[in-house]
Amino acid sequence: MRQLLTMTASDLRQRVRDRSVLIFALVVPLALMYVFNLVFGGMTEIELEPVTVAVAAPAEDELAPVLEDVLTQVDGLDVTLQEVPADQVRSVVDAGEAGVGVVVPEGFGAAVMQGEAVTVQVIEGDGTGLEAGVVISVLDGVLAQLTAATVTATAAAGSGLPPEQLAEIAQASLASGPPLEVTEGQAADEQLGPAAGLVAGQTGLFLLFTVGFGVLGLVTEREQGTLARLHAMPMRPGLIIAAKGLVSFVLGVVATSVLLTVGGLLFGVSFGSPVAVAVLVVCVVAAATSLMFIIARVARTAEQAGIAQSIVALVLGIAGGAFFPITGTGALAQVLDLNPIAAFTRGLGITAGGGGVADLGVPVAIMLGFGVVMVLVSRLVPDRGAAL
């Protein structure tokens, strides 16, 4: 145990001294998070331009003001109503003075109240784009609700109710809103916003570089001759490998924790329960470390190990959402699900959405399973650098 700690402490001291681990594990990922957040963060925030709507509505109509009120209360869209005569709506829109034109016919309100069919004419101007689409969607929604009231009133009339009761029923239907309401839900990994996804993904990507500073040190020590001397020391050879694994684990846990914390503070992101996040960190670091044991056996030189590590890190990191969310279907989706970085990101989505340790079963199982498989494979792969 003393020898294990001696080797681990010495390795950590050297890694801190040569500063490369600090640069790769902390400085570069934080800088990339910042840059990507600037680039991709701006693209997700769409700002709608103000739009003018030319409206022609009968002066005494009871329901026409409802349409007008709804248009002026759209969240995120500044709508200016321009009242014009019905025969001038099209020309105003064509002239570009208004983005959208709305013509409410005579008897609109009474027709709705009586359950009769009625048509509202909407004219979309050229080049108004998204804003006109929003206005038309809102009008569609309101008209659908009015249509529901019309249908209700028609049904009531068919049952022989007196006209005064028909009007009450129609108004009640209008006021009650839709009978079914669809609420937008989010998958676990979608509960991370763009900034949180970026922090989680970059953390996962650079973890795969950070853990290399421990286990892949075996290859470096082989090249610089110190591995032979370590093997001549009075201790089991397995202790040397264990020490390298421990170094990877410590560096990985520290770097991942710092990146999630600092990234969270910089970008105003919360990943939820610290305990649950800690469980995820431990599991993903264990999985990433296990992968390095395979590279350490396959690579003959430090250069080969570095190349292999970069390939693995980029493939798993990108597939795990380091730059943008990746989704797939069928077999591809199943393969992507086995990626420990993707499991880590998904787990952070669960914790960010309020989930606790008990909710992390699947991502934790994926990460730990990945780690066990990698360790087993590393024992089976021939050690190409074993000849001293």
Added chain:
Amino acid sequence: MSIQETQAPVLVVRDLVRRFGDLTAVDGVSFAIARGETFGLLGPNGAGKTTTISMVAGLIPADAGTVTVGGEQMSPRSVAPKRLIGLVPQDLAIYPELTARENLTFFGRLQGIGGAALKSRVEEVLSLIGLGERAKEATKNFSGGMKRRLNIGIGLLHQPELLILDEPTVGVDPQSRNSILESVEALSGEGMAVLYTTHYMEEAERLCDRIAIIDSGTVQAEGTRDELIRLTGGVDHIRLEGSGDTAAAATLLRELPAVQAVDADRHSLVLTVRDAPTAVAGIVNGATNAGMSLADVQISRPDLESVFLHLTGKALRD
């Protein structure tokens, strides 16, 4: 195998074999080293010296044969016999980011030394290898000779019973080389058994009590320097260069009792003789009396290079 009979051997190597694919790098090597003895493995690059040492130090397993250190069998998984050895690998085996003191302390801890004993021993070794004043400096800033000395210091730190030095002077400047050789002589004098590999004949002659000449993975001969030289027949050569009647001189010189053979051409004679320093005066007189005017006289005595040439048919540095 001949070891000092009064002492139990620290190291016994028996019939060691190691193959790498189709290549048999070490093929039936056997030798033993007693306490206080310096044993040399002399051979050219690729002879199997480093592979032999790797098995002796427990770095790689042997395909056949045994290595016993202090009575304990050595293998890569052994722990106890590794406490008895100090390995100085051919390649530098130090951490460049650590200071000299930190390197020594690190390996000392792995050897099981700790506390005040380790601190004291580290200072002793730093002084011994002449790095006391640079102890706090990262070794990446050291010269090649300083790194070599630290490389040896690490092997000595725990005062092993058997010190294994694998070509420790390769790439070292003459001053550092001499310092290393003096250190090895001193260690042997203190009773440490030393296994020393080299392809430098002079080092083997200077340091080693016994020498095994190794080539193509097998020990060609083993013994003291004198024992090995006797294998060549123990004859010297004297070369005479000059002008005059070399044929007449050759005829005259063949009659001298010390002379075994004479090769002559128009300007020189090469004589095979016993004990050249004693015979040279009579030979020079004889050549002069035969009418030869001498311009140069050279004496060459057999050395380990001659032995290697005699045993393998090729030069040591091939």
